[in-house]
Amino acid sequence: MSLLEIQHLSVSYGNIQAVRSIDMALQEGERVCLIGANGAGKTTLLKAIAGMLPITHGSIHFGGHAITRLASYQIVHLGLALVPEGRGIFSRLSVQENLAMGAYIRRDKAAVQHETNEIYQRFPRLGERRNQPAGQLSGGEQQMLAIGRALLSRPRLLLLDEPSMGLAPMMVKTIFETIHDIAKRGVSVLLVEQNARLALATCERGLVMESGALTLQGASATLAQDAAIQKSYFGE
Ligand code: ATP
DSSP: OOSEEEEEEEEEETTEEEEEEEEEEEOTTOEEEEEOOTTSSHHHHHHHHTTOSOOSEEEEEETTEEOTTOOHHHHHHTTEEEEOTTOOOOTTSBHHHHHHHHTTTOOOHHHHHHHHHHHHHHOHHHHHTTTSBGGGSOHHHHHHHHHHHHHTTOOSEEEEEOTTTTOOHHHHHHHHHHHHHHHHTTOEEEEEOSOHHHHHHHOSEEEEEETTEEEEEEEHHHHHHOHHHHHHHSOO
16 A cells, blocks of 8 residues: 555635545655646645645545544654645744654654754754744744654655745755655655746656646656646746
8 A cells, every 4th residue: 555545635615626536646755746836726735634624525545544534633643744835833932842842742752852953963053043932043944943843753754835935045955955865764755846847856756736636647757858847837
């Protein structure tokens, strides 16, 4: 069985159907990106997988468990973490307290401390600011914090929603190097990213979403050569 399996998934906001009967699967260790125009339904799909929105129809299985009706904290327990669009950090809490929130499900305090220190080594800016309110961090630092917090839940699958949003090119580079490293350690990744070229370069497989439905999927190398993809999503 695949790590993530989605069948006939539909999600609505009142009478707006944002996700329309989607079928998809993601294998253990795989990196998959989801590209599509604004309003295509990408964020809705990620939130539905993470248990943050009610599902109208269909089913989601993760690691062999039916998670369709589980609450988000139960889904985190099973090893699925979302880094939300806009990062969702707690701005009045310190950097350190935000990271601790990511580890709230864990009892292995020594390992949590060790992994927190690893995050500070990876992102020295966070280490230097560990006692400052997270709201004082720059956009890129907040993105690092959101990724660090998600990693502290020890996910098998990390969902990332637009990690490059609003960041300077150098910061985007740092964030994407981190995504590569996370994947190398065996964590599976489902990435939503406006920068389609970067998304396809980062992931081995891509899905294209239009008006709530998946219209195309394939190997990233193939999609990147596709004239229609280049025209619609590469700004060419
Ligand atoms: P973007 O790239 O702009 O973030 P997206 O592909 O992530 O877009 P969604 O945010 O999932 O798209 O939105 C899909 C559709 O659902 C859009 O038509 C949007 O207007 C609608 N929608 C999203 N959130 C809500 C909400 N809370 N209430 C009502 N409609 C919503």
